[in-house]
Amino acid sequence: MYENIEIETDMIPLGKFLQIANVIETGGMAKWFLSEYPVFVNGEREDRRGKKLSFGDLVEVEGVGTFKVVSES
Secondary structure, three states: OOEEEEEOOOEEEHHHHHHHOOOOOOHHHHHHHHHHOOEEEOOEEOOOOOOEEEOOOEEEEOOOEEEEEEEOO
């Protein structure tokens, strides 16, 4: 199962998404976090904090959980 994370825009960078999902505390932690912990976007390993996510994308953070990007209702 996954947790829905609502975003206000059509796309969001992975680093900002991780912050909104409360995986990291600040955007500045994104580069370090992605180099130290496995993060998968739609099943593919991703280490770019600027990777653009859009509605329906699944982000899996090993040891934390899986999140789905959804539109703000």
